[in-house]
Amino acid sequence: MNCKSVILAAGLGTRMKSSKPKMLHSIGGMPMVWWVLQAVLEATDQRPHMVIGPDDSAVEAFVGDRVHFVIQKERMGTAHALMQTASDLQGSSELVLVINGDMPLLQAGTLRKMIEVQAKNKGPVTILTAKPSKTRGFGRVMRASDGSIREIMEEAHASPEQLAMKEVNVGAYCFHAEWLWSQLPELPPSPKGEYYITDLVGEAVSTGESVGWVEVEQDDEIIGINTRQHLAEAQNAARRRINRRWMLAGVSILDPEGTYLDASVTIGVDSTIMPNTYIQGDSEIGEDCFIGPNSLIIDSSIGDRCKILMSVVKNATLEDEVDIGPFAHLRPGAHLCKGVHMGSFGEVKASKLGPGVRMGHFSYVGDTTIGENTNIGAGTVTCNFDGESKHETIIGENVFIGSDTMLVAPVKLGNGSRTGAGSVVTKDVAENTLVAGAPARAIRKLDKRDK
Numbered sequence: 001m002n003c004k005s006v007i008l009a010a011g012l013g014t015r016m017k018s019s020k021p022k023m024l025h026s027i028g029g030m031p032m033v034w035w036v037l038q039a040v041l042e043a044t045d046q047r048p049h050m051v052i053g054p055d056d057s058a059v060e061a062f063v064g065d066r067v068h069f070v071i072q073k074e075r076m077g078t079a080h081a082l083m084q085t086a087s088d089l090q091g092s093s094e095l096v097l098v099i100n101g102d103m104p105l106l107q108a109g110t111l112r113k114m115i116e117v118q119a120k121n122k123g124p125v126t127i128l129t130a131k132p133s134k135t136r137g138f139g140r141v142m143r144a145s146d147g148s149i150r151e152i153m154e155e156a157h158a159s160p161e162q163l164a165m166k167e168v169n170v171g172a173y174c175f176h177a178e179w180l181w182s183q184l185p186e187l188p189p190s191p192k193g194e195y196y197i198t199d200l201v202g203e204a205v206s207t208g209e210s211v212g213w214v215e216v217e218q219d220d221e222i223i224g225i226n227t228r229q230h231l232a233e234a235q236n237a238a239r240r241r242i243n244r245r246w247m248l249a250g251v252s253i254l255d256p257e258g259t260y261l262d263a264s265v266t267i268g269v270d271s272t273i274m275p276n277t278y279i280q281g282d283s284e285i286g287e288d289c290f291i292g293p294n295s296l297i298i299d300s301s302i303g304d305r306c307k308i309l310m311s312v313v314k315n316a317t318l319e320d321e322v323d324i325g326p327f328a329h330l331r332p333g334a335h336l337c338k339g340v341h342m343g344s345f346g347e348v349k350a351s352k353l354g355p356g357v358r359m360g361h362f363s364y365v366g367d368t369t370i371g372e373n374t375n376i377g378a379g380t381v382t383c384n385f386d387g388e389s390k391h392e393t394i395i396g397e398n399v400f401i402g403s404d405t406m407l408v409a410p411v412k413l414g415n416g417s418r419t420g421a422g423s424v425v426t427k428d429v430a431e432n433t434l435v436a437g438a439p440a441r442a443i444r445k446l447d448k449r450d451k
C-alpha cells in the first residue's frame with residue numbers, strides 16, 4: 001500500500017537549552033535527524049516530508065535533498081505542523097506515516113509493522129504505544145474496559161488517575177490518508193491553544209471508529225529527546241545497539257559499556273576493541289586488528305592486522321600490519337605504509353612513512369616523506385617550522401637516523417645515508433654518506449664496512 005511519511009521537526013527544543021536545533025544534537029556520532037531519517041527511509045522506501053522551523057537552515061543543510069522540506073512558520077503544535085504538509089500530500093497516497101523527529105531510536109521494523117497493521121485496520125489510525133519503566137512526560141494512552149483505545153491524554157492536562165496509567169504514546173502514527181486530511185483542519189485547539197496530533201485519536205473514537213496500535217517492547221527504541229538527560233540516555237542506548245551489531249558481525253568488544261563507536265564506523269571480523277576506545281566519524285578498521293585500550297580514532301582508515309595501543313589517530317591512514325603506541329599521535333595527513341612500527345610518544349603529521357619504517361621512541365615527523373625500511377632513532381625531530389612557514393623533509397630508503405637528530409627543513413637525506421647521534425642536519429646529505437655534529441658536516445663516504 002502506498003505510504004507517504006512526515007517527520008515533525010519544527011519544535012523549538014527549548015528544553016535542550018541550546019543554540020543549535022535539537023535535530024542536530026549528536027547520538028552515536030550522527031545528528032538525531034539522521035537516525036529518524038534512516039528508519040523512515042528504510043520503512044517506506046519513499047522520500048519523506050520533513051517539517052522544520054524558519055531558523056532551521058542548518059538542519060536543511062545536513063539533510064539536503066533526501067527529504068521534501070516544509071516550513072512551519074509559527075509553532076502551533078504537532079497537528080499544526082502536520083497541516084503544513086497537507087497541500088503537498090493530499091490525494092497522493094493511501095496511508096501517511098507521521099513520526100516525531102525527536103524519537104531517534106525507533107527502528108524501521110517497528111514503523112513497518114505500524115504500516116502493516118494500519119493497512120489491515122478498518123479504523124483510520126494506528127498508534128505506537130509502550131509501557132516503559134519511565135514515562136518521561138509522554139502522553140498517556142487511555143483505554144476503555146474492553147481494552148479499546150479511547151484517547152491520548154497529554155501529561156500536562158492529565159488527572160492523577162490518568163497519570164497513573166503506564167501505557168504511553170510513543171509519538172508515531174499511521175493514518176488512513178483521506179480521513180487524516182479531512183479531519184486535521186477540523187481539530188479544535190488544546191487548552192494551551194496548540195493543535196495536538198494526539199487529539200485525532202479521540203476524534204476517531206468519538207465518531208465510532210476504532211484505533212489500532214502496535215506496542216514497542218524494547219525500552220531503548222522509545223527514548224524521546226526533550227532534555228540533555230534524555231540525550232545522554234539515547235546516546236547510551238545507541239552505543240549498546242552499535243556495539244551489539246559489531247559483536248554479532250564478528251568483532252570482539254571487551255567492554256561494550258566503555259566502547260564508543262560512531263554509527264558511521266566499520267570494523268572487520270576478528271578485530272578486538274579494548275575498553276575506553278572511541279572510534280569516530282568516517283573511520284574504517286580492517287580485519288584482525290587490536291585497538292585500545294584508551295584510544296581515539298577519528299576519520300581514519302586502518303588496514304588489516306594493525307595494532308593501536310593507547311593512541312590518538314586523526315585523519316590518518318594506516319596500511320596493513322602497522323603497529324603504533326603506546327601514546328602515539330597521528331595527526332591529519334599521516335600515512336603509515338605496510339609494516340610501519342611506531343613506538344611510544346611519536347607524533348606524525350602530513351607525512352608518509354614508507355613500508356617497514358621504524359620509529360621506536362619519542363620523535364616528531366612533520367611534512368616529511370620517508371623511504372622504505374628507514375630507521376628513525378629515538379628523539380628525532382623534523383624541524384619543519386621556521387617561525388613563518390612550514391618546510392619539507394625528504395628522507396630516502398634504508399636511511400639510519402641516529403638518536404636525537406634534528407633535521408632542519410627544508411632538507412633531503414639520500415638513500416642509505418646515516419646521521420650520528422645528536423646531529424643537527426641543516427644541509428642535504430648525499431646517498432650513502434654519514435654525517436654527524438651540530439650543525440652536521442660531512443665526515444666520510446660510507447662504504448661496505450658500514451652496512
Ligand code: UD1
Nearest residue numbers: 008009010011075076077078081101102138139171196224
Ligand atoms: C509529543 C506528544 C506526546 C508523546 C510525545 C512522544 C503531542 C501533543 N504530544 O509530546 O503525546 O508522548 O510526543 O514523543 O503531540 N513539533 C513541530 N511543531 C510544533 C510542535 C512540535 O514540528 O509546533 C515537532 C517537534 O520538533 C517534535 C515533535 O513534533 O519532534 C513532538 O513535539 P514535542 O514538543 O517534543 O512534543 P512532546 O511534548 O514530546
Ligand code: MG
Nearest residue numbers: 102224225226
Ligand atoms: Mg518530544
